[in-house]
Amino acid sequence: MTPLCLMEDVRKTFRMGDDAVEVLKGIDLEIIPGEFAAIMGTSGSGKSTLMNLIGCLDVPTSGRYLLAGREVLGLQDDDLSVLRNAHIGFVFQSFYLLPYATVLENVLLPTLYRESAMDHTEERAVELLRLIGLEARMHFRPNRLSGGEQQRVAICRAMMNDPELLLADEPTGQLDSKTAAEIMNLLAKMNERGKTVIVVTHDPAIAASAKRIIRIKDGVIVDEQAG
Amino acid sequence: MKRTLLNLKIAFGSLGNFKLRTALATLGVFFGTFSLVVVGNLSDSLALKTEQEIANLGNNLIIVVSGQIRRYGPNTALISRATNLTLGDAEAIANALPATSRVSPSGFKAFPVRRGNTVLKAIAVNGVTPDFGEVRNFEIAEGSPITEEDDRFQRKVALIGRTTAEKLFGEENPVGKTILIWRVPCQIIGVMAEKGSDVAGNDQDNQLFVPLKTFLRNFVNQENVNIIYVQAVSAEAIDPLRREIEALLRVRHGIRKEMKDDFTVVDLKEVTALKSQAMGLISVLGRIAAAASFLIGALGILSIMILIVNERRVEIGIRRAVGSRKRDIILQFLMESSFISVSGGIIGMAAGFLMSLAIVKVLGYPVSVSVPGLLLAFAASALSGIVAGIYPSFKATQIHPVDIIRS
Ligand SMILES: Nc1ncnc2c1ncn2[C@@H]1O[C@H](COP(=O)(O)OP(=O)(O)O)[C@@H](O)[C@H]1O
Numbered sequence: 321m322t323p324l325c326l327m328e329d330v331r332k333t334f335r336m337g338d339d340a341v342e343v344l345k346g347i348d349l350e351i352i353p354g355e356f357a358a359i360m361g362t363s364g365s366g367k368s369t370l371m372n373l374i375g376c377l378d379v380p381t382s383g384r385y386l387l388a389g390r391e392v393l394g395l396q397d398d399d400l401s402v403l404r405n406a407h408i409g410f411v412f413q414s415f416y417l418l419p420y421a422t423v424l425e426n427v428l429l430p431t432l433y434r435e436s437a438m439d440h441t442e443e444r445a446v447e448l449l450r451l452i453g454l455e456a457r458m459h460f461r462p463n464r465l466s467g468g469e470q471q472r473v474a475i476c477r478a479m480m481n482d483p484e485l486l487l488a489d490e491p492t493g494q495l496d497s498k499t500a501a502e503i504m505n506l507l508a509k510m511n512e513r514g515k516t517v518i519v520v521t522h523d524p525a526i527a528a529s530a531k532r533i534i535r536i537k538d539g540v541i542v543d544e545q546a547g
Numbered sequence: 548m549k550r551t552l553l554n555l556k557i558a559f560g561s562l563g564n565f566k567l568r569t570a571l572a573t574l575g576v577f578f579g580t581f582s583l584v585v586v587g588n589l590s591d592s593l594a595l596k597t598e599q600e601i602a603n604l605g606n607n608l609i610i611v612v613s614g615q616i617r618r619y620g621p622n623t624a625l626i627s628r629a630t631n632l633t634l635g636d637a638e639a640i641a642n643a644l645p646a647t648s649r650v651s652p653s654g655f656k657a658f659p660v661r662r663g664n665t666v667l668k669a670i671a672v673n674g675v676t677p678d679f680g681e682v683r684n685f686e687i688a689e690g691s692p693i694t695e696e697d698d699r700f701q702r703k704v705a706l707i708g709r710t711t712a713e714k715l716f717g718e719e720n721p722v723g724k725t726i727l728i729w730r731v732p733c734q735i736i737g738v739m740a741e742k743g744s745d746v747a748g749n750d751q752d753n754q755l756f757v758p759l760k761t762f763l764r765n766f767v768n769q770e771n772v773n774i775i776y777v778q779a780v781s782a783e784a785i786d787p788l789r790r791e792i793e794a795l796l797r798v799r800h801g802i803r804k805e806m807k808d809d810f811t812v813v814d815l816k817e818v819t820a821l822k823s824q825a826m827g828l829i830s831v832l833g834r835i836a837a838a839a840s841f842l843i844g845a846l847g848i849l850s851i852m853i854l855i856v857n858e859r860r861v862e863i864g865i866r867r868a869v870g871s872r873k874r875d876i877i878l879q880f881l882m883e884s885s886f887i888s889v890s891g892g893i894i895g896m897a898a899g900f901l902m903s904l905a906i907v908k909v910l911g912y913p914v915s916v917s918v919p920g921l922l923l924a925f926a927a928s929a930l931s932g933i934v935a936g937i938y939p940s941f942k943a944t945q946i947h948p949v950d951i952i953r954s
Pocket residue numbers: 334335336341343361362363364365366367368369370953
């Protein structure tokens with residue numbers, strides 16, 4: 321099967337003034353469609369940096385990265401936007417819902433930037449909200465929802481454009497363990513529906529939901545195991 | 548469309564945090580469109596008023612007065628006490644110059660008028676030919692006009708203006724009654740339709756009209772007239788005809804090259820020029836004030852937009868993450884800034900519109916709406932919003948999603 325993500329010797333160096341810090345030091349990684357993987361590592365090990373590269377929010381300093389068969393290195397900013405919009409859904413630790421938009425409007429946000437129009441856009445968004453049990457509150461502002469509910473809305477937003485890849489960076493970092501388990505269940509459900517899911521976490525209990533665990537330390541992958 | 552609506556809604560939510568600043572910023576644009584619309588509508592009204600005044604004097608009218616009018620001004624009297632013009636001059640103009648359609652010589656002098664115990668000290672009495680009404684756009688409301696026979700037989704008949712009629716007769720119908728003009732008893736045969744004031748501001752309804760020959764024989768006892776009204780065949784014919792009349796009269800009056808004319812062919816456009824000049828000055832001042840207001844408004848919107856972009860860094864980062872391109876962000880914030888300015892601008896246009904209506908009403912000018920003025924105001928308000936939004940929206944594109952997620 322052709323991999324969804326293929327990284328070969330990917331390096332990322334951050335330049336801060338005169339200092340250059342190499343955060344990723346040669347990553348080789350293959351993610352095939354339908355996987356549910358967890359990226360684990362201690363704080364500062366480079367998990368988020370790797371996640372941002374996988375999600376095309378940033379580009380490697382060197383190496384090769386193919387997303388859905390396309391070389392990412394050398395793409396223009398606009399091309400990266402289009403790529404993200406079509407192929408990737410993001411879930412962040414701090415939810416990041418727009419405070420002045422309703423729950424439904426937040427879910428619809430990625431559709432505003434689609435290259436091709438989508439049929440039944442609004443029905444789709446409502447359907448997603450029904451799936452997470454927040455249909456009744458779709459016209460609420462996000463600040464009236466609990467943290468767990470907001471994160472579920474964020475997952476709907478990530479799902480809205482029907483991307484192949486769902487990326488979640490510490491999605492449960494601000495939630496209690498019970499709510500965290502619910503969120504992981506939801507991500508597992510999305511994986512069952514055919515989405516490739518990658519979760520970044522430092523919590524072994526969370527990583528346990530995944531089918532594959534990728535350990536990263538000091539910018540290199542140190543260990544891989546099936547979950 | 549949906550995207551625009553949603554974006555505007557989000558913008559509104561965020562503007563809610565800066566209500567006072569937003570209001571102050573829009574105030575500049577408000578005053579900008581306000582003054583543009585007021586100035587535009589007022590100058591249009593004035594132009595229309597001037598046009599009406601000139602048309603009111605008579606269609607394609609040329610006025611030749613005896614003597615020199617030294618200075619044109621807002622109160623230039625288009626009548627003269629000098630009497631250098633003759634009936635022969637009038638006939639010569641009519642016969643020699645084909646661009647004339649009608650010629651109406653006229654005498655003028657103020658006389659006391661009496662009816663019973665009511666005495667009016669000085670009423671303008673005009674000696675006129677039957678053509679006068681046509682040439683000067685005077686109409687008769689009641690009764691009958693002065694005829695060729697009235698003139699030829701020097702009948703002692705008179706047409707009376709509305710104001711004079713009211714003074715002498717009150718509610719009574721003056722037609723058929725006799726009044727004493729100076730010491731000549733005249734029978735009133737008609738009442739003139741109301742005409743209002745002329746370019747010089749004189750009440751044209753406070754006067755009397757008698758046949759020209761009656762006037763020359765019985766009132767002033769002379770052959771010459773004060774004024775010759777000439778109607779040109781068309782508006783285009785006016786200017787060349789004025790020059791022909793000047794040349795003709797100089798020859799007839801034996802005026803040599805270096806000598807001054809003893810008559811004046813009045814340029815009606817010049818008579819109204821002073822008023823237009825004053826309005827021109829007001830227009831310029833208004834436009835300068837508008838430009839300053841737009842500048843202040845644009846600066847206000849610029850500062851608001853910088854605040855807004857800062858407040859919404861996370862939103863921008865998230866939009867970028869879910870796939871908005873830089874140009875989408877630029878477009879979004881340009882829309883927001885121009886929306887702010889256009890809102891202020893439209894309110895200013897409406898206020899300016901009402902204001903110009905009020906001013907025009909007070910001045911008694913005709914209502915006129917300057918469409919170019921409205922368009923200019925709208926365009927200027929949109930433009931100041933767009934210009935104000937350029938820097939903040941480019942600032943917004945500098946926000947990178949990775950930086951947002953990291954903080
Ligand atoms: N944009 C950046 N500029 C400079 N240093 C960065 C940047 N992003 C990450 N880093 C550094 O890279 C290291 C790894 O960061 P990160 O990938 O966020 O780790 P993790 O998510 O595993 O905690 C940290 O030392 C961090 O300070």
